[in-house]
Amino acid sequence: MAVRRILTLITCGSIAVQSSASASPRSDPTTGRSVFTGATVPSATSITLSPAAIGLDTQGTKLYLAIASTLSQLSIERRTIDIDTGALSPGGDGSANIPGPGGDLAVLWHPNERLTLGASLRIPPPELQPADRDLLRYHTLGVGQRTFAGNVAVSLRVTSSFYFGAGVGHENTFLRLRWARDTALEAGRGPGGIDSDCGGRACGVENPDAAEHYDVAVRTPTLATSNLKVNIGTVFRVGPDVWVGIAYHTPPGLDVQTTLGGTMDVTRSRRDGGVVVRGGSTVYISYPASVDAEVRARLPRELELHVGGRWEDLSRMQAYDVRGYGSVFSFNNIPEQTLRARGMHDAFALWAGIEQIDVDERKPIRLGARLGFETSSVDSDKLSPLTVAPAAATLDLGAQARLGAWLVQLGYGIAFSPTIAVDNSAFDPRARIDCIDSGFDYTTAACRSTRNGYGIPTAAGDYRRIDHALRLGFRYEFP
Numbered sequence: 001m002a003v004r005r006i007l008t009l010i011t012c013g014s015i016a017v018q019s020s021a022s023a024s025p026r027s028d029p030t031t032g033r034s035v036f037t038g039a040t041v042p043s044a045t046s047i048t049l050s051p052a053a054i055g056l057d058t059q060g061t062k063l064y065l066a067i068a069s070t071l072s073q074l075s076i077e078r079r080t081i082d083i084d085t086g087a088l089s090p091g092g093d094g095s096a097n098i099p100g101p102g103g104d105l106a107v108l109w110h111p112n113e114r115l116t117l118g119a120s121l122r123i124p125p126p127e128l129q130p131a132d133r134d135l136l137r138y139h140t141l142g143v144g145q146r147t148f149a150g151n152v153a154v155s156l157r158v159t160s161s162f163y164f165g166a167g168v169g170h171e172n173t174f175l176r177l178r179w180a181r182d183t184a185l186e187a188g189r190g191p192g193g194i195d196s197d198c199g200g201r202a203c204g205v206e207n208p209d210a211a212e213h214y215d216v217a218v219r220t221p222t223l224a225t226s227n228l229k230v231n232i233g234t235v236f237r238v239g240p241d242v243w244v245g246i247a248y249h250t251p252p253g254l255d256v257q258t259t260l261g262g263t264m265d266v267t268r269s270r271r272d273g274g275v276v277v278r279g280g281s282t283v284y285i286s287y288p289a290s291v292d293a294e295v296r297a298r299l300p301r302e303l304e305l306h307v308g309g310r311w312e313d314l315s316r317m318q319a320y321d322v323r324g325y326g327s328v329f330s331f332n333n334i335p336e337q338t339l340r341a342r343g344m345h346d347a348f349a350l351w352a353g354i355e356q357i358d359v360d361e362r363k364p365i366r367l368g369a370r371l372g373f374e375t376s377s378v379d380s381d382k383l384s385p386l387t388v389a390p391a392a393a394t395l396d397l398g399a400q401a402r403l404g405a406w407l408v409q410l411g412y413g414i415a416f417s418p419t420i421a422v423d424n425s426a427f428d429p430r431a432r433i434d435c436i437d438s439g440f441d442y443t444t445a446a447c448r449s450t451r452n453g454y455g456i457p458t459a460a461g462d463y464r465r466i467d468h469a470l471r472l473g474f475r476y477e478f479p
Contacts, residue, residue: 028124029413029469030068032292033351035368035398036409038308039245039294040235044106044475047118047153049292050247052165052235054108055116055155062108066473070100070125074388075419075464078135080457083194083205083430088423088460092135094385100125116155118167123148125469129386136385137211138457139427141178148172153231161237169229171252175260175283177216177320177340182457183269184210185429188436198271205429206457212269214338216322218262218283226253233292241298251287251316258285264324266334277334279326286316302359306370307352314344314377319453339453343382343426344389349374351394366400374415381426384459390417392465405477413469420463427459 031037031045039050044064046053078091106120124147131142153167184203187193195202198209220227233247252258264281268274294308320340329336353370356363377389396413432455434446441447449455 029070029415029467030411030471032294032308032310033349033370033372033394034396034411034413034469034471035353035355035370036366036400036411038296038306039233039247039292040243040296040306041294042108042116044104044108044118044120047106047108047120047167048122048149048151048169048231048249050165050233050235050245050294051118051153051167051231052155052163052233052247053245054118054153055114055157055163055165056235056243058110058113058116061110061478063476063478064104064106064108064120064473065475066104066471068102068104068125068469068471070102071468071470072096072098072100072128073466073468074098074130074385076130076133076136076385076388076461078385078459078461079423080206081429081460083433086430088458091461094130094133094136096130096133098128098130100128102126114157118151118153118155120151121149122151133385134208137180137213138182138206139179139385139459141180141213143176143178145173145175147174151231163235165231165233165235165247167231169231170223170227171229172220172222172227173252173258173260174219175216175285175320176218177283177322178214179340180211180213181338182206182210182429183212183272185432185457188433190436194433203271209270212272212334213267215265215267216262216281216283217264218260218281220252220258220260224253226255226258228253230254239297243296245292245294245296247292249290249292251289251313256286256316257321258287259283260285264322264329266324266329266332268332272332277328277332279324279329279334281325282323284321284323286318288313288316298357299354302357304355304357305352306355307350309351310349312347312377315346317342317344319343339451340386341382341384341427341453342378342387343454344378344387345376347375347377347389349394351396353396355398364402366402368398370394370396372396379426380420380422381424382459383420383422383463384425384427388463388465390420390463390465392417392467405479407473407475407477409471409473409475411469411471411473413467415465415467417465422460422463425458425460426454427456428454429457431455 042056076094080091102125126146128144151169155165235245351372355368372394392415398411431449
């Protein structure tokens with residue numbers, strides 16, 4: 001009965017990875033670490049999270065509907081740098097509150113006691129960036145990534161103690177990047193460079209008159225094998241009431257890179273006339289693979305222990321490789337390639353918590369809580385308004401109510417990151433100037449930094465992030 005009650009949870013859709021690209025460089029805040037979900041839990045979220053787990057119960061057909069929203073509170077107190085002395089000075093407040101709605105529709109069906117099938121349609125909460133903060137313009141002017149996904153999964157009970165599952169998903173990804181390029185900085189000290197005229201004085205660095213604005217809108221093909229992701233895993237029993245689940249998620253298409261195609265609009269700087277130039281664009285991204293794991297063990301007093309974790313191969317995601325093409329771009333000296341650096345590294349998350357077990361209909365309310373920790377996804381010197389992903393402590397709470405054939409579940413999670421002071425940012429305009437002065441000698445550290453996308457205005461400043469995740473789910477069990 002306990003396993004059956006677990007399956008009757010309402011869960012918010014696999015707002016996942018991003019692997020999370022998902023799309024996001026951070027893992028799904030409501031799947032895995034969230035109460036009533038995990039790699040050993042036969043809920044609708046396991047269609048993508050842990051397909052083997054959907055077979056742990058074979059009672060009836062379940063229909064799931066969930067709506068969800070995330071809210072990222074980003075505090076960014078930026079600093080600017082004097083290119084002659086290296087001294088930092090206050091650069092303004094670029095803080096932002098960024099909501100990210102999403103949802104999920106899923107069904108679980110059990111043709112027999114050995115086989116379980118699942119299908120879902122998901123709109124994961126997007127990865128969004130601070131919008132229209134002019135002081136952040138050389139890193140981001142907003143927008144981000146949105147994914148629409150369809151998934152199918154199957155779980156096979158090999159023995160009473162071992163389940164194998166596999167699933168495939170087709171993800172359509174839409175990406176929009178907006179930023180500004182400092183055309184004076186890009187020219188160094190030469191003609192049109194930092195010593196040239198901007199409104200009657202030397203341009204220097206970050207002069208608005210020299211800011212050239214980019215708006216790139218790209219997407220994956222509507223139907224393509226490169227959009228496919230594979231999820232495989234097992235769930236097995238290691239004791240009378242102890243289960244272990246492990247699942248692996250491939251990058252899209254199993255490729256090193258995902259290719260998105262679309263358009264690029266460039267608004268020339270004021271000193272260059274401010275005209276809009278339009279052309280095509282291709283963006284290459286290396287999305288990560290990931291692994292989810294969990295141990296679920298029965299405790300006294302009708303409680304259950306959940307200990308889980310996740311690893312993401314985010315070191316693959318070093319930059320957005322943006323290519324622009326069109327004869328009009330060449331005529332206007334717009335670069336053919338721009339690396340929008342992210343500089344991420346592998347990330348790990350761990351969590352543990354206790355939940356009540358569904359015993360019978362006489363106990364209509366179920367509660368649970370989990371505590372966890374997530375490592376950073378980027379070194380502190382590579383933090384930027386485009387990638388604010390420091391280490392975080394997490395707390396997740398959940399409550400479930402039974403209303404006849406319906407279940408209603410409300411979950412809330414928070415991830416808190418303390419303030420990180422970045423005084424020695426990897427983003428350094430002096431690297432661009434030094435590289436040009438060296439005659440583009442790519443054996444130098446300055447040119448290596450510039451080549452990798454870090455030779456732009458500094459990202460120094462104080463960063464703090466608080467993420468909230470709220471979900472409301474409904475489940476109906478057909479008689």
